[in-house]
Amino acid sequence: MSQSRSHQSLTQGDLDVLSFLTSDSSTLGPLPSTSQTQGQQKKSLPRRDSPMDALMISAVIAGSEKISRHHFGHGARTGAYTSCDESRPSSPAPQLQRLALRSTQAPRSERLRLERESKLKVAGEQGQGSSSAIPIPQAQNRHDTISPLSNSVGKDVGSSRSKRKMSMDPTPMSQTLQLASPSASNYFHPTHSSLSIVPSSSTSRPKVKCMARTRIPTPHGELFLHIYHNSVDTKEHLAIVIDPIQLDPKAKKAAPKGRKEIRSISLDSVWREGETEMERLVRGAYTGRLLPGQTESNPSQEDIEMADNDAAQANGNEVEEDVKPLVRIHSECYTGETIGSMRCDCGEQLDEALRQIALPQELKLQITSQFQQHAHLSHLREDLLPTPDPSRSSSPSNNLGKFVPGRGVVIYLRQEGRGIGLLEKIRAYNLQDLGNDTVTANLLLGHGADERKYDIAAEMLKDLGLKENGIRLLTNNPEKVIGLQNEGIKIIERVGMTPRDWQCFTQNENNNNNNNNNEEEEQKKEKEFNDWRERRAGVGLIGAGSAKGIELEKYLRTKVERMGHMIDIPENLQ
Numbered sequence: 001m002s003q004s005r006s007h008q009s010l011t012q013g014d015l016d017v018l019s020f021l022t023s024d025s026s027t028l029g030p031l032p033s034t035s036q037t038q039g040q041q042k043k044s045l046p047r048r049d050s051p052m053d054a055l056m057i058s059a060v061i062a063g064s065e066k067i068s069r070h071h072f073g074h075g076a077r078t079g080a081y082t083s084c085d086e087s088r089p090s091s092p093a094p095q096l097q098r099l100a101l102r103s104t105q106a107p108r109s110e111r112l113r114l115e116r117e118s119k120l121k122v123a124g125e126q127g128q129g130s131s132s133a134i135p136i137p138q139a140q141n142r143h144d145t146i147s148p149l150s151n152s153v154g155k156d157v158g159s160s161r162s163k164r165k166m167s168m169d170p171t172p173m174s175q176t177l178q179l180a181s182p183s184a185s186n187y188f189h190p191t192h193s194s195l196s197i198v199p200s201s202s203t204s205r206p207k208v209k210c211m212a213r214t215r216i217p218t219p220h221g222e223l224f225l226h227i228y229h230n231s232v233d234t235k236e237h238l239a240i241v242i243d244p245i246q247l248d249p250k251a252k253k254a255a256p257k258g259r260k261e262i263r264s265i266s267l268d269s270v271w272r273e274g275e276t277e278m279e280r281l282v283r284g285a286y287t288g289r290l291l292p293g294q295t296e297s298n299p300s301q302e303d304i305e306m307a308d309n310d311a312a313q314a315n316g317n318e319v320e321e322d323v324k325p326l327v328r329i330h331s332e333c334y335t336g337e338t339i340g341s342m343r344c345d346c347g348e349q350l351d352e353a354l355r356q357i358a359l360p361q362e363l364k365l366q367i368t369s370q371f372q373q374h375a376h377l378s379h380l381r382e383d384l385l386p387t388p389d390p391s392r393s394s395s396p397s398n399n400l401g402k403f404v405p406g407r408g409v410v411i412y413l414r415q416e417g418r419g420i421g422l423l424e425k426i427r428a429y430n431l432q433d434l435g436n437d438t439v440t441a442n443l444l445l446g447h448g449a450d451e452r453k454y455d456i457a458a459e460m461l462k463d464l465g466l467k468e469n470g471i472r473l474l475t476n477n478p479e480k481v482i483g484l485q486n487e488g489i490k491i492i493e494r495v496g497m498t499p500r501d502w503q504c505f506t507q508n509e510n511n512n513n514n515n516n517n518n519e520e521e522e523q524k525k526e527k528e529f530n531d532w533r534e535r536r537a538g539v540g541l542i543g544a545g546s547a548k549g550i551e552l553e554k555y556l557r558t559k560v561e562r563m564g565h566m567i568d569i570p571e572n573l574q
């Protein structure tokens with residue numbers, strides 16, 4: 001009630017409102033009560049309309065504008081949940097100024113119109129025979145864009161390079177990011193139609209674009225997660241990059257001279273004229289490490305050494321022998337990776353791949369030439385990719401035997417169930433429970449045994465600069481090796497993956513042969529303990545450790561016997 005009225009005598013109307021507000025039934029209307037008789041109920045407040053809400057009425061009396069029951073206290077016009085208490089009528093400080101929040105988003109009709117226009121524009125460009133539908137502008141040296149060492153932090157790309165301070169962009173973040181995209185809402189709501197990547201025809205190469213990357217700490221060290229969009233499907237395929245030289249100056253020092261960082265060309269390139277520092281930081285196109293509140297860079301001595309190293313690399317001087325990156329092409333498996341299913345070993349494989357990539361690597365022989373010698377025999381499985389034998393090294397290097405930081409990538413493809421999708425995989429499981437193996441179950445459902453393709457993976461590797469210089473591929477699957485080779489990826493070595501449960505068998509067999517050697521025993525135990533500790537540290541994999549059980553054995557046996565996977569079944573299980 002208003003101040004001025006409080007001095008006047010109370011009217012019958014005021015009393016009615018007061019009685020209404022203090023009445024038990026005012027909020028929800030008359031409640032059916034077993035203790036009340038029909039007649040008593042009829043005497044309570046007459047209700048001719050929808051139930052009244054005392055809170056709402058008091059809010060109206062208190063003078064709030066256009067406030068509804070649903071908005072009250074969680075305000076469209078108050079500071080959302082944070083100011084709930086302040087905005088209650090019982091609050092001791094009703095004078096507090098209300099926060100007016102207004103959406104900066106354009107109305108939906110306007111956004112739809114923009115999207116339609118951009119689609120038409122892209123379609124028009126394609127009609128005019130534009131060679132690339134993805135707006136990936138020409139790549140430029142990333143150190144020219146955002147390098148803490150190149151004093152370019154804070155500049156708009158293409159403007160002055162001498163600015164040192166990072167310019168805090170006064171434009172709201174949502175608008176900044178929308179500016180980064182030609183069709184406004186792309187990067188937040190990726191739908192196939194709004195990707196600005198026109199679907200490729202069946203004959204053309206898929207196109208990929210890395211939309212963002214970020215640093216993630218894991219039990220296997222820090223890694224960079226990259227999100228890719230592509231011109232073939234609507235899925236977000238991922239690249240998990242382990243490359244410690246990007247984050248750890250000590251790793252950079254320990255790495256052979258001239259080692260190149262594993263970075264996405266499409267992410268690092270300039271996306272639009274005048275793009276801001278903040279746009280690039282938010283999508284992850286920065287070098288080094290982001291720090292909260294960092295607005296300028298002060299290169300340390302280590303940074304300067306790193307820059308020297310980079311310079312040597314740029315001049316083509318002093319490029320030392322290095323191990324090739326270890327790469328795994330991993331297919332999504334919700335059951336194995338998220339709920340810890342032991343019908344397969346996919347969760348364990350993902351964990352194992354990251355672990356192996358992160359391990360320091362011993363510089364061994366150059367096996368490229370050895371591989372090339374065998375290339376003409378590639379139709380034979382055994383010779384497809386020879387296992388390197390250090391004793392056959394023909395070009396020993398001074399560095400041989402030295403350990404260097406591991407590096408590599410897991411390309412995580414959203415090809416659930418070997419490409420048939422989760423729903424169909426679940427159906428296949430039921431057919432397996434009826435006695436069929438994984439291959440037959442797929443065939444019974446009308447699918448191929450394996451419907452996966454590796455063209456998108458190959459494009460992602462290419463974008464990460466890993467197409468031509470050679471990779472080591474972590475797989476037992478010959479289809480993957482051939483699939484990637486056909487896509488132009490140079491594979492110099494296949495690294496096998498033994499299921500952890502089977503590793504125990506192999507170790508036990510070995511133990512029996514060498515049980516006199518105590519020192520080796522000790523080392524093995526220590527390694528086992530460290531492995532165990534490393535695996536325990538994670539929270540991502542349910543029951544992290546190894547998958548095992550009779551169903552897993554059947555699954556693995558089918559892979560070996562029916563799909564040609566190159567793993568040896570331990571003798572005990574044969």
Ligand SMILES: Nc1nc2c(ncn2[C@@H]2O[C@H](COP(=O)(O)OP(=O)(O)OP(=O)(O)O)[C@@H](O)[C@H]2O)c(=O)[nH]1
Pocket residue numbers: 329330331332333334343344346349415416417418419420425428429438442474475476477480497559565
């Ligand atoms: N259709 C089907 N897919 C499965 C089944 N179990 C696991 N998968 C899927 O198989 C894929 C993993 O492929 P695998 O054949 O296990 O292994 P791979 O990746 O081909 O070979 P490696 O590189 O040696 O690991 C994932 O997409 C899983 O979702 C199953 O019973 N049926």
